[in-house]
Amino acid sequence: MRITDPNSLTMVAPMELPSAVDFSVEDPASHDGAFCLSAYYSELHERFDGGFDIAGALADDPDGLRPPAGLFVVARHDAAPVGCGGLKFDTGVPAYIKRMWISPTARGQGVGRLLLAHLEDLARDLGHQTVHLETNRNLAEAIRMYRMAGYEEIPPFNDEPYAHHWFRKHLE
Secondary structure (H helix, E strand, C coil), X not given: CCCCCHHHCEEECCCCCCCCEEEEEXXXXXXXXXXXXXXXXXXXXXXXXXXXXXXXXCCCCHHHHCCCCEEEEEEEECCEEEEEEEEECCCCCCEEEEEXXXXXXXXXXXXXXXXXXHHHHHHHHCCCCEEEEEECCCCHHHHHHHHHCCCEEECCCCCCCCCCEEEEEECC
């Protein structure tokens, strides 16, 4: 899939899922975007040792997930938001995947893998050859998914206080 206007992009996932999942690029402050981010932050607060405070995290500015600095994707199943993920772009460095989350109701169905592949496609289509991401040790299922998707663990590339694992993937 090639992008000509990332602001109007919509893609339907392959029918390997029980029913279709739609991915759309939109503002992180949209109704569904805000819902997903709120659920994501709440889950991180429950799962992280010592909780999670967005004010203490890197890259907490939503403008960083809006063009031209980045993109924000909402995943929907039967028109209901079930996940999100963002891409940040800085000149001269790999694209940076942030705020990737899948609703517990949609986990185990391949939605996370499809969203990750969609974010990679967006990065590739916008000229990026490599993507970075980091994650917390308590997100074992995410770590497993990243490794299965071809991400390699690398030394820290930032000072994210909640991160324990940093990953890179070269896009083909």
